[in-house]
Amino acid sequence: MKxxxxxxxxxxxxxxxxxxxxxxxxxxxxxxxxxxxxxDLNIEYTPERVAQGEHLANLICANCHLxxxxxxxxxxxxxxxxxxxxxxxxxxxxxxxGLGRYTDGELAYLLRTGIKRNGQYAPPYxxxxxxxxxxxxxxxxAYLRSDAPITKASDFQPPACKPSFLAKLLCRVxxxxxxxxxxxxxxxxxxxxxxxxxxxxxxKIECYACHSADFKxxxxxxxxxxxxxxxxxxxxxxxEGKPAYSANLTMDKETxxxxxxxxxxxxxxxxxxxPDGTVLSQTMPRLTSMxxxxxxxxxxxxNSLEPVRNESLKEVRAIVK
Ligand code: HEC
Ligand code: HEC
Numbered sequence: 264m265k266x267x268x269x270x271x272x273x274x275x276x277x278x279x280x281x282x283x284x285x286x287x288x289x290x291x292x293x294x295x296x297x298x299x300x301x302x303d304l305n306i307e308y309t310p311e312r313v314a315q316g317e318h319l320a321n322l323i324c325a326n327c328h329l330x331x332x333x334x335x336x337x338x339x340x341x342x343x344x345x346x347x348x349x350x351x352x353x354x355x356x357x358x359x360x361g362l363g364r365y366t367d368g369e370l371a372y373l374l375r376t377g378i379k380r381n382g383q384y385a386p387p388y389x390x391x392x393x394x395x396x397x398x399x400x401x402x403x404x405a406y407l408r409s410d411a412p413i414t415k416a417s418d419f420q421p422p423a424c425k426p427s428f429l430a431k432l433l434c435r436v437x438x439x440x441x442x443x444x445x446x447x448x449x450x451x452x453x454x455x456x457x458x459x460x461x462x463x464x465x466x467k468i469e470c471y472a473c474h475s476a477d478f479k480x481x482x483x484x485x486x487x488x489x490x491x492x493x494x495x496x497x498x499x500x501x502x503e504g505k506p507a508y509s510a511n512l513t514m515d516k517e518t519x520x521x522x523x524x525x526x527x528x529x530x531x532x533x534x535x536x537x538p539d540g541t542v543l544s545q546t547m548p549r550l551t552s553m554x555x556x557x558x559x560x561x562x563x564x565x566n567s568l569e570p571v572r573n574e575s576l577k578e579v580r581a582i583v584k
Contacts (some may be wrong), residue, residue, distance in 0.1 A: 264303055267341035271288065272319055276304045278303070279507040286428075289428065289431050289435055290428060290431065292431070293426070293428070293431055294383055294384055294386055294426060294431060294434050295383075295384050295434055295435060296381075296382040296383050296384065297378050297382055297384060297440055298373065298382065299369075299378055299380065299382050300372065300443055301368065301467075302368035302369070302371055302372045302443065303368055304366075304367045304368040304371055304385065305367065306367045306401045306405055307401075307404040307405075308402055308408055308409065309405070311402075312398075312402040312405035312406070312425040313402070313405050313406050313409045314384065314397075314399060315399070315402040315406075316402035316403045316404070316405050316406025316407070317400060317406050317408075317409075317411060318466075318552060318554065319399055319403050319406070320335075320403050320406050320407060320413075321552050322468065322550060322552055322553065323390075323403075323468065324354065324403070324407075325413070326366065326548050327388075328354050329413065329416075330419070332417070332465045332581055333339075333412070333413055334355055334414075334415060334419075335353070335354045335355050335407070335413050335414055335421060336353045336354075336360075336361070336417040336419040336421070337350050337351045337353045337354075337370045337421030338342050338350065338351055338421075340388060341502045342500065342501060342546065343388045344500075344504070345427060345429055345500075346387070346388055346426060346427055346429065346430040347424065347425045347427035347430050348422075348424065348425040349388050349424045349425075349426070350421035350422050350423075351389070351419060351421065352389075353419055353421060354407060354414075354416060354418045354491050355407070355413075355414050355415060355416050355417045356408065356410075356414050356415065357416040357417055357418055357465065358416070359418075360417065360418045360419065360420055361381065361416060361417065362407055362408070363416075365380055370404055370407075370491075371400060371404065372443060374391065374392050374395075374400060374403075375391065375392060375393055375400070375441060375443050375444065375539075376391065376393075376441050376442065376443050377389070377391040377438075377440045377441060378440050379410055383561070384434055384438070384440060386424075386426055386430050386434050386438070387430070387433060387434075387438055388430075390469070391440075391441055392466075393441040393444070393483070393484075394452035394462075394465060394466035394486075394526045395448065395467060396448050396449050396462075396466070397447055397448050397449070398449075398450065399450065399467065400448075407463065420520075428499070430573045433459070437479070441483070448465075450462050450466075450537060453556050453560065454567040455465075456559060456563035456564070457558045457560075457563050457564050457567045458563040458564075459556075459557075459560040460559075460562070460563050460564025460567075461487075461564045462560075462563070463557050463560060463561050463564075464486075464493070464561055464564060464565075465486035465487065466486075467557075467584075468550070468553075468557075469486075470493070470512065471486045471487070471489060471492060471493055472486075473489045473492075473493055473497055473499060473509045473546075473547075474493050474497065474510065474512050475488050475489040475490060475492050475493060475494065475495075475497060475509075476489075476491025476494060476495070476496045476497055477490055477491065477496075477497055478497060479569060485509050491571070491573070492571075493511070493512045493513050493520075493565070493568065493571065494511050494512075494513060494571035494573045494576075495508065495509045495510045495511035495512065495513070495518075495519075495573055495576050496508055496509065496575055496576050497509040497575055499544070499546040500546070501544050501545050501546050502545065505544070507543075507544030507546045507547070507562045508548075508576060509546075509547075510576075511571060511573045511576055512565055513565060513568050513569070513571040514566055514568070515566065515571055515572050516570075517572070517577065518569060518571075518572055518573045518576050518577050519571065519572075520575065521570060521572070523538060524538075525558075525559070525562045528562055529555075529562075530559070530560045531543065531549060531552060531555075532550050532553055532558065532561075533549070533551050533558075534549065534551070535549050544568045
């Protein structure tokens with residue numbers, strides 16, 4: 264009996280030791296690094312690309328990288344507190360503090376795979392764009408290299424990020440870099456509303472990532488196979504830590520957008536105001552500059568989907584109200 268207890272004690276001790284070592288490894292090892300691949304890219308900075316890039320960078324990158332000085336020089340990210348003390352990076356045209364550090368190929372590689380030029384993985388608070396079309400990606404880069412007011416060189420050095428244990432753990436076990444695409448990535452023609460709407464929802468603005476059931480059950484390779492795709496219910500937290508449940512974007516009449524008009528949808532997406540005048544949580548980005556052609560395409564795509572009835576959302580809504 265005594266011997267059995269002793270063995271059990273030893274075993275438990277061993278398990279605790281392994282756990283402590285594992286935790287120490289994750290804590291001190293920090294965010295993992297990967298080998299980088301050299302991508303040869305010579306992007307032509309045409310005026311068309313700069314114009315399209317302005318639209319995209321304002322829609323996507325500016326949400327996190329724009330400072331109070333209205334420069335893309337980095338800003339604190341207070342809505343991801345569980346991931347630590349996080350600042351976005353300086354992506355202005357400064358040669359050392361900003362994007363001057365990156366070649367076009369390195370930048371494309373980071374945006375596609377999530378691997379920075381120094382090999383470190385960019386944690387989940389910096390998004391990746393594996394499905395964005397080459398043309399859209401090149402346009403963003405062309406714009407960031409332009410002399411637009413918000414890209415003007417700034418020598419501001421945002422404080423180094425202090426990722427939490429959770430962020431480090433997730434980067435070890437849950438998130439891995441995406442492979443760099445082997446072939447060309449193209450977008451459907453904007454005249455094909457349903458196809459283009461799907462592109463916006465899954466690849467360009469990635470509404471599905473928040474608007475499906477659970478971040479952990481998203482399929483980042485084949486977005487439409489995500490659990491509860493576009494049916495909402497995913498829990499997000501605003502800057503004060505207040506939860507917001509992402510909405511059901513399918514056309515179910517009771518739990519989704521089935522009774523909305525396209526104009527009401529456009530207004531909510533751009534201003535954050537529902538048809539009944541209530542204001543959406545700040546966790547829903549204000550997509551002020553979303554263009555008519557994008558809104559119309561998304562609306563057509565959402566209308567082409569089988570409506571999802573999300574009963575749990577109904578209960579959740581009742582509690583939150
Ligand atoms: C949801 C917020 C968010 C969005 C949107 C976002 N970023 Fe970031 N970005 C971050 C954060 C936070 C970091 C800092 C990550 C770190 O230091 O580990 C970062 C880091 C970077 C870096 C620096 C990598 C390095 O080597 O340190 C570049 C370049 C970058 N982002 C470019 C972009 C571009 C271009 C876009 C738009 C297509 C964009 N980001 C959109 C949050 C965001
Ligand atoms: C970063 C996460 C995030 C992204 C990306 C996002 N949303 Fe949302 N959205 C939310 C959350 C959370 C809510 C719920 C807010 C609330 O209830 O106050 C919401 C609410 C909405 C609503 C209101 C619906 C209702 O019934 O009240 C609409 C419409 C909407 N989003 C459309 C979109 C579209 C279209 C896109 C992509 C172009 C998008 N969202 C991208 C998080 C997101």
